[in-house]
Amino acid sequence: MEAIHIPWLLKLPEQTEVIQVKECIAGLETLTPVRGRMQVTHQGNYLEVSAQAETIITLTCDRCLQQYNHRLQVDASEMVWLDESADQPDEGPLERETALEDLVETLPPQGYFQPDVWLYEQLCLATPPRQLCDSDCPGIQINDHEPGSAALTDQRWQALANLKKQLPG
Template identity: 30%
Template sequence: MENDKELKPISIKELESFNTPKVWEVECFLHSFNSLWPITGWVSVEHLSESIIVKSELQTLIELCCDRCSQQFEHKLFCNTEELIRISTKNNKKSHYTQMESSHELAELNESLDSSSNFDPERWIFEHVNLELPISKHCGEKCPMHSHIEFTPKTTITNKTQPQKTNVKDSADPRLAILKKLQKNYLP
């Protein structure tokens, strides 16, 4: 394995000449990705016959805004990924991949690079770390809004015949109280 600390792009042709995977030791901040800690870990890329396989184990600490209470909180982000990327050439664009259409291999080859292009580890890291960002951002059980948000009403059964919906929380959401106060003060 050839290790490198600089995240310089490498040509596909150069990767082909290596007998072992190319490995980058990662400890950096990315210009277009805000994190509290540098992204640390490693990325390796290995040339296979008509594809490359990229593997990574990365982690960092980021600051997110809670979707419920709008408070900032820290979140540890992990990116442990393995991706198979097709190498496209003029010769193999149709022949080999038409034969693979029925196989499971084709489903794994979501991305492709031209054989005359470069693999850019910094861009790859940026894309995959962003894919690991949580869709729902909640600061946890201690969130001030955690107890005020109810997604499904609880149902109790009385006399074992008809279910009745009951309010779990009698107190209103404090955000609604603020909105009602504003509405009362500013609307005629």
């Protein structure tokens, strides 16, 4: 996907660019290309960006460490404010209070919007923070009652185990 020059959007019908997505996105490891639709509309002092997209990614289960495939779906929209000071360096103090209203995306009105970067961010936000192959996943199974299970323990603890055996009951 190519970057969109923001003033160019004003020349389009309804000031809207519709992008059919069917490609791999740099930095995002997927099994299938990302497929979907993005729409970027110039609304005067902000861009209205929306996307519906999906792909399949491989995740590792947090409990059993097995890999599994997960369908990643995004149905997102966002307003990106156009502000002349968006590309200016921040000269303020390193530590300061930030109002909730200031926590918004901004771009310079004469700048570029990068749809692939925006879609990458939305897909990353849609990745589940708790990755489980199944809601009933029991995790890694360790059976301490098998004769060979002693090999599973850390040998550095063997000296402590021997010392414990020498202590009175």
